[in-house]
Amino acid sequence: MSQHASELCVLLVDDIYGQLSSRVFATLLRYGRLNLPTLVQHTRLSSRQLKHGLAVLIQQHLVLHYTALEEGITYYEADWMNAYSLVRAGKIIKLAEDKFGEAAGGIISNLLLLGHTRVGDLSSAYAAAAGKAKSAINGEVSEDATENKANGVTKEHDSNRDRYPLMTRGQLHSLLQDLMNVGYIEEVREEHFRPHADNFNEAERLVKRTQFGGEIRGTKQKAEFDKAVSKKLKQWRDGDGSSAPKGVKRSLNDSAGDGRGKRAKLSSCRYGFVDQEEDEAEGSVLLNDDLVLRINYDKCTVALRSMRLVELARDAIGETTSKVYAELLHRLEAKIPRCREFLPGFEEDSGPAQTITTLEVSATLDKTLDLASAIGSAPEGRFGTPSGKKGDEAAEDANDEEGAEDDDHWGNGNGEDHWDDDSGIKMGDEDQDAKGEDRRYRMSEVQQHIKLLAEDPRKFVRYVSNRGLGEWAVDFDNLAKTLIQTELENTIAARFGRVAARLVRVLLDKGKLDEKQVAQIGMLRQKEIRSTLTAMQEAGHIELQEIPRDNNRQPSRTMFLWYFEPERCRQLVLQETYKAMARCLQRAREEKKEVQLVIDKAERSDVIGKEDRYLMKAEIQALQRWKDKEEKLLGQVGRLDALVGVLRDY
Amino acid sequence: MPSSSSGSHAAMIEKAKTALYLRCSENPDHLYNQVELSALGVVPTKDANDLMQCIQILTNEGRFKLLQTDTSIVWKVVREEDAAKYKNLSADEALVYNHIESAGREGIWTRTLKARTNLHQTVQLRCLKSLEGRNMIKSMVNVKYPTRKYFILSTLQPADDTTGGPWFTDGELDVEFIEQMSAQIEKYIFSKSFVRVRPTASKKDKMSKTQAEEMRNKDLQEKKAPLNVRDTLLPMPPGHMDYPTASEISKWVRGSGLTPVPLEESQIRQLLDILYYDGRIEKVMGGIGFKAVRRPIGDDEEGVGNGLTEAPCGRCPVFNLCEEGGPVSASNCEYFKTWLDV
Numbered sequence: 001m002s003q004h005a006s007e008l009c010v011l012l013v014d015d016i017y018g019q020l021s022s023r024v025f026a027t028l029l030r031y032g033r034l035n036l037p038t039l040v041q042h043t044r045l046s047s048r049q050l051k052h053g054l055a056v057l058i059q060q061h062l063v064l065h066y067t068a069l070e071e072g073i074t075y076y077e078a079d080w081m082n083a084y085s086l087v088r089a090g091k092i093i094k095l096a097e098d099k100f101g102e103a104a105g106g107i108i109s110n111l112l113l114l115g116h117t118r119v120g121d122l123s124s125a126y127a128a129a130a131g132k133a134k135s136a137i138n139g140e141v142s143e144d145a146t147e148n149k150a151n152g153v154t155k156e157h158d159s160n161r162d163r164y165p166l167m168t169r170g171q172l173h174s175l176l177q178d179l180m181n182v183g184y185i186e187e188v189r190e191e192h193f194r195p196h197a198d199n200f201n202e203a204e205r206l207v208k209r210t211q212f213g214g215e216i217r218g219t220k221q222k223a224e225f226d227k228a229v230s231k232k233l234k235q236w237r238d239g240d241g242s243s244a245p246k247g248v249k250r251s252l253n254d255s256a257g258d259g260r261g262k263r264a265k266l267s268s269c270r271y272g273f274v275d276q277e278e279d280e281a282e283g284s285v286l287l288n289d290d291l292v293l294r295i296n297y298d299k300c301t302v303a304l305r306s307m308r309l310v311e312l313a314r315d316a317i318g319e320t321t322s323k324v325y326a327e328l329l330h331r332l333e334a335k336i337p338r339c340r341e342f343l344p345g346f347e348e349d350s351g352p353a354q355t356i357t358t359l360e361v362s363a364t365l366d367k368t369l370d371l372a373s374a375i376g377s378a379p380e381g382r383f384g385t386p387s388g389k390k391g392d393e394a395a396e397d398a399n400d401e402e403g404a405e406d407d408d409h410w411g412n413g414n415g416e417d418h419w420d421d422d423s424g425i426k427m428g429d430e431d432q433d434a435k436g437e438d439r440r441y442r443m444s445e446v447q448q449h450i451k452l453l454a455e456d457p458r459k460f461v462r463y464v465s466n467r468g469l470g471e472w473a474v475d476f477d478n479l480a481k482t483l484i485q486t487e488l489e490n491t492i493a494a495r496f497g498r499v500a501a502r503l504v505r506v507l508l509d510k511g512k513l514d515e516k517q518v519a520q521i522g523m524l525r526q527k528e529i530r531s532t533l534t535a536m537q538e539a540g541h542i543e544l545q546e547i548p549r550d551n552n553r554q555p556s557r558t559m560f561l562w563y564f565e566p567e568r569c570r571q572l573v574l575q576e577t578y579k580a581m582a583r584c585l586q587r588a589r590e591e592k593k594e595v596q597l598v599i600d601k602a603e604r605s606d607v608i609g610k611e612d613r614y615l616m617k618a619e620i621q622a623l624q625r626w627k628d629k630e631e632k633l634l635g636q637v638g639r640l641d642a643l644v645g646v647l648r649d650y
Numbered sequence: 651m652p653s654s655s656s657g658s659h660a661a662m663i664e665k666a667k668t669a670l671y672l673r674c675s676e677n678p679d680h681l682y683n684q685v686e687l688s689a690l691g692v693v694p695t696k697d698a699n700d701l702m703q704c705i706q707i708l709t710n711e712g713r714f715k716l717l718q719t720d721t722s723i724v725w726k727v728v729r730e731e732d733a734a735k736y737k738n739l740s741a742d743e744a745l746v747y748n749h750i751e752s753a754g755r756e757g758i759w760t761r762t763l764k765a766r767t768n769l770h771q772t773v774q775l776r777c778l779k780s781l782e783g784r785n786m787i788k789s790m791v792n793v794k795y796p797t798r799k800y801f802i803l804s805t806l807q808p809a810d811d812t813t814g815g816p817w818f819t820d821g822e823l824d825v826e827f828i829e830q831m832s833a834q835i836e837k838y839i840f841s842k843s844f845v846r847v848r849p850t851a852s853k854k855d856k857m858s859k860t861q862a863e864e865m866r867n868k869d870l871q872e873k874k875a876p877l878n879v880r881d882t883l884l885p886m887p888p889g890h891m892d893y894p895t896a897s898e899i900s901k902w903v904r905g906s907g908l909t910p911v912p913l914e915e916s917q918i919r920q921l922l923d924i925l926y927y928d929g930r931i932e933k934v935m936g937g938i939g940f941k942a943v944r945r946p947i948g949d950d951e952e953g954v955g956n957g958l959t960e961a962p963c964g965r966c967p968v969f970n971l972c973e974e975g976g977p978v979s980a981s982n983c984e985y986f987k988t989w990l991d992v
Contacts, residue, residue, distance in 0.1 A: 315945045317885050376845020376884035451888030457932040457941075487956055489929070494959035498928065501954075505927040523924050525823050573958065580963035583972065586980035591990070629990045639957030 004578040006030070009083035011585045016086055017056055020045075024053040025062060028078035033195070035073050058193065060115035061294060066198040077195040085297040086112075087581070087641050092300045095307075096184055103167060104175050108184065111295050116188045119176065120289030126167050173286045176293070183299035183337065188292040191236035203232040238337055298338035305339055305650040306330065308642075309479060313460055317452055320374030324449040325460060327365045331356050332474060339476065339650055353475070357468025362446040371445040375452065443469055458482050480650045481566075487646050488569050492541055499524060500532050504542065507564040512545055514561055533562055540572050574647045581640045588633040595626045666693045667704040671713055674727045681717060681724040712736030712744070735786060742769060746777040750787050750801050755809040757790050757802035793818055816911040817920075827909075832921045834908055835899060836930055840942035842894050844883035883944060893939030896922060962989045 006029045014022030027043045028034060039054075040047050054076065057063035061082050067074040089112045097105030110125075111117065167175075179185045191199050207228045208214055216225050306329035314322035335354040447469050453460035454472065458479065461472040485508075493501035499522075506522050507513060515533065519526040536542045547559045592599070598619045601607060607614045615623075669692040674682060684701070693701045705725060708714040713733040715726045728736075736744050749766050750758055764774055778801065781787045788804045792812045802808055817824055886892075894902070900918040903909075922940060925931045934941045958964035962985035963972070972978045980986065 317944065318883070321885065374884060375887050448888055452885055455888050455934070457934060490954055490956045491959055491964070494955035495965065498954070501929070502924065502927045505929070509927070521923065522927065523817065523823065523825075523828050523920060525825065576964070576969070577958050579969070579972070580958055580961050583963050583980040583983070583986075584961060586974060587983065587986050587990075590981040632990060636957065636961050639960065641957075643957040 002575050002578065004575050004582060005080060005084070008087075008578050008582040008585070009078075009080045011582055012086045013057075013062060013083055015585065015589075017060065017062075020049060020053045021056050021062075024050060025057055025078055025083065028063060028076055029080060033075050033077045035075050039076060061192065064193055064195040066194045068198075075195075079195075082297065084644075085295075087637060088297070088300070088304075088645075090638065091304060091641070092184070092295065092297075095300060095303055096179065099182070100175060100178050103171070104179060107172070107175060107179065108295065111185060111293060116292050116294035118289065119173070119287045119291045119293060122176075122293075123169050123172050123289070126172050127169065169286070176287055180293075182303075182333070183296055184303070185293050186296040186299070188294050189236060192294070199233060199236060200229070203229045203236070207232055299333075301339055301645065301649045302333055302336050304645055305476070305480075306333060308483065308646065308650065309460070312458070312479075312483065313453065313456075316456055316458060316460075318374055320369060320371060321449045321452050323369055324361065324365065324371070324446060325453055328356055328361045328450065328453075328461065328472065329474070331360055331364065336476075339480075353462075353464075353473040355464050355471045355473045357472070358443060358447045358450055358470045359468040361450065362443045365446060371442070371449060375448055476650070480646075483646045483650060484570055485566060487643060488541075488566065488573060491573055492536065495539070496532055496536055496541075499529065500536055503529060503532065504536075504564050507542060507562055508566065512561040512563040514559065518562060537562075541569050543568070570647055574644065577640050577643050577647065581637050581644075584633045584637045584640070588630050591626055591629050591633070595622050598622050599626075662694065663700060663703055663707070666700065667707050670701075670704050671708055671727070674714075674725075675729075678727045678729065681719075681726050683722050683724045687725070739781075740777075742767075742773055743777045743781060745769070746774060747781055747786065750781075751803055753802070755802070755806050755812075757792065757800040757808060757812060759792075759795070760799045760801065763801070791820070816909075816913055816917060828921065828924070831903075831909065831913075832925050834906075835903065835918070835921055836925055836942060838899065838902055839894055839925075839931055839940050842892070843886065843942040844944070845886060846883060885944075891935060891939070893934050893941050895935075895938050895940070899940070962986050 006026075010022050010026040010029065013025045023043055023045070024039070027039065031038075031042055034042065036047070036050070040050055043050060045053070054063060054065075057078075058065060062079055063076050064079050065074050065076045089109070092112070093105045093109045096108040107122075110122070176185070180187075194202070207225065208216065211228055212221070212225060216222055306326070309329060310322050310326040313325045332354055450461060450470060450472060454463050459475060460479070461474050464471040464473050489501045489504060492504055502522055503518060503524075506518060510517075510521065513521070515530065516526060518524075518533070519529055522529065533542065537544055542562055542564045545561045545563060546553075547561065548554075549557045549559065598615075601619065602611060602615060602623060611620065670687070670690065673690050673692055674680075674687075684698075687705065688696070688698065688701055693704065705714060709716055709725070711733065712735075713728050713730070715728050717724050717726055735747070739747060745767050746763065746769070749763055760774070760778070764771065767774060769777070778787070782789070782801075785804055787801050790800045790802045790808045790812070792798060792800050792808075794812065800812070817828055819827070896919050897915055899922065900913065900915040903913055903918060922931065926933065926940075928946075929943060930946045931940050931942050933939070955964075962983065963969055966972065966983075966985055968978050972980070972983070974980065
């Protein structure tokens with residue numbers, strides 16, 4: 001947590017949830033963990049106001065709280081990562097829209113506004129909107145939340161009509177299930193409201209008492225204990241073991257029992273799916289109304305990372321291959337709950353990387369995608385065999401091995417079929433075989449594209465085994481490093497010129513180098529690079545190491561070695577990015593202040609809809625100018641956020 | 651020895667000396683020791699002293715060069731025209747010249763020269779001046795030690811490792827030349843890295859309806875906005891092993907006639923390295939092959955940069971001072987103003 005990041009987070013909270021919330025949030029960020037009386041003291045708010053503010057923040061998961069059992073005092077703590085994620089809202093909504101249509105985007109945006117909400121409240125809000133009832137969302141959402149939101153984000157959809165489009169209960173629930181299955185939204189558990197350190201202590205206490213009889217002896221037991229704690233924490237955070245729901249619909253007969261009972265049961269049964277056949281014609285499974293949902297930012301980041309990687313693949317190899325890659329990554333996403341572990345106490349997943357096979361990818365790949373024409377054929381291969389053919393043969397070999405066990409109608413008369421295909425004659429009644437042949441051909445094409453991805457120097461995928469026409473894994477860590485390095489080089493190139501980027505790459509490749517060596521390897525004049533190197537050092541992108549040749553440490557008897565440290569540079573650029581984001585938001589606010597009068601006028605209830613009549617030409621122009629400016633600034637914030645994604649999250 | 655015969659003796663020596671020089675010149679690269687010289691039999695008296703005298707005179711005239719091997723003293727013949735140069739030189743000058751000559755194409759640093767000749771600074775300087783004035787020696791730049799003063803015979807070209815090889819012109823790195831060459835090499839690698847296909851020309855025969863439609867749509871789009879050339883490039887098939895290697899590239903450069911300067915493979919490698927460091931080519935086939943990067947950074951319209959450097963903050967010289975309430979802040983920022991007004 002840095003100064004600039006906290007500045008940015010406070011700005012975001014302020015923009016969206018208003019001054020009261022941001023004041024409480026800023027205090028918590030500045031002072032860390034506080035209890036209510038101290039919070040009152042620092043914020044100089046009345047305890048009543050403060051509680052209002054805290055309610056909103058807790059509802060939005062921006063503030064975590066914990067009440068220690070023995071003391072009975074509640075402590076509050078700000079969660080800046082969640083606050084930062086507010087800036088990503090637009091991207092997440094877009095993500096859901098792209099995958100599941102506009103309605104899903106709507107659900108996501110509602111959830112973003114509400115922080116978390118009960119399924120029941122959500123569906124009644126939609127139902128109410130459908131029934132043209134104006135007052136819609138009120139369940140357990142506090143008044144402040146809705147009020148404050150209204151002046152911030154919701155410009156684009158003022159009326160409830162837009163926010164809650166017509167949707168049947170079944171549609172809503174199935175959409176929610178879809179979103180839950182991909183993990184964009186998750187069930188809220190009690191532990192989500194507690195700071196990580198408290199969860200950690202709690203887990204330790206619990207594991208110690210229940211599994212180790214209150215005492216831990218020896219290093220071996222200690223290791224076991226750590227493992228058990230980490231497992232417990234994972235379970236609390238991600239649910240019961242399997243982090244990615246596979247969409248298994250289980251029924252839960254809890255029609256009896258009050259809300260509290262249901263809540264307790266929820267943590268044992270993954271998502272309280274309830275069969276309510278009488279409600280829906282299709283008899284689709286409905287979610288338990290008491291299920292509480294929120295956005296799962298971690299999972300959304302995984303999806304955003306995939307998008308970024310696909311972009312990289314598109315630039316490196318080509319459009320079609322990147323689409324194959326997109327499908328591959330999308331299939332893998334289900335197995336990846338988050339990009340990386342940020343919190344201490346979680347063991348790194350040292351288990352084998354998640355893999356996926358060519359078969360799986362080609363099964364769901366868009367059938368209309370023209371794969372064959374996206375790979376060129378070499379004029380003459382070095383080894384005489386055109387590679388395309390080589391691939392086909394390999395694929396066929398693999399098929400022959402599998403054929404018998406895999407699919408009956410493939411294995412039959414495979415050989416003959418093969419000949420038929422070559423001569424281009426196809427018997428009409430061998431429809432099944434033809435289909436199999438097509439499928440096989442299709443898969444070998446997919447395989448070709450994945451091979452391309454594997455052969456690229458960036459190593460988009462890694463070959464694991466021959467299973468299922470090739471089993472592949474993705475080394476996200478290395479790819480993230482590539483992305484980070486590219487962004488750092490971009491930054492440096494834009495600031496200090498292309499030459500600087502070359503120098504940085506030389507330094508990265510060779511380690512610590514003397515100025516003369518740098519010049520020699522980079523084939524540049526020593527005099528000319530000196531200024532560039534110094535400028536970069538001033539900006540903190542590269543470092544200078546002094547090695548005295550004797551004890552006197554005279555400059556003339558000292559060697560000066562330049563070096564580039566990616567991690568330090570990454571941190572620096574990240575902080576600058578936070579700062580730049582904060583500045584953009586501040587500027588946007590400033591621009592708004594200038595035209596505030598006009599905005600107020602335009603938002604008057606008698607003016608809305610009749611702008612042409614009531615607003616002067618100059619005013620309309622001013623509004624338009626401001627809108628353009630704000631769009632540009634907020635767009636830039638989005639671009640900066642993409643950079644943060646690369647530098648921090650992926 | 652009678653005095654009357656001294657004149658005839660001197661004449662005899664003179665004759666013997668010339669004969670000796672001529673005989674030895676027949677085999678100019680040979681190193682003669684005393685036995686061999688006397689075996690030539692040019693001195694009629696066969697007296698070792700007389701032979702000695704001849705050799706001494708020849709050495710003084712600069713036509714014989716005295717050399718020392720491990721065991722004995724030997725002499726080498728100096729060609730007439732080379733010897734002529736020494737004729738007009740003073741003893742010091744001859745000494746200096748001798749050392750510069752022996753340094754050959756490497757040249758010699760004035761400091762080293764001083765140490766070898768043991769001459770006083772001013773004397774040496776005078777000698778160098780007069781030699782340079784007579785156009786017998788010239789100064790040169792050694793790229794390894796650009797500040798040191800080197801001298802070399804005026805007739806010689808400095809050796810490659812002192813000039814820095816083909817990349818240096820007059821002791822300065824020829825950046826232009828390097829850029830030109832690497833650009834050409836990149837072009838060559840590029841031509842070998844992708845298959846260029848016109849979208850319509852590909853796959854005429856088997857085409858499903860959807861494919862045809864897609865293609866038509868694509869064409870329509872193309873008419874609206876011409877695609878980036880690099881977008882129409884298809885990757886080579888996986889397992890393609892025909893990416894150019896360093897030796898192939900250097901062969902191509904040699905055959906292309908791009909430059910009269912002969913370039914070694916190691917020098918081509920240097921160019922490949924900087925192309926790699928510029929992010930314009932990448933290594934494939936386990937590092938031996940080279941492939942052009944499909945879209946090098948900053949090659950398209952957008953230029954280099956990212957979200958940070960596009961924003962005024964990423965390029966702001968006073969970004970460190972920028973703070974709300976400080977002398978520079980988002981609200982009074984000039985850069986934002988110009989950026990937003992564009």
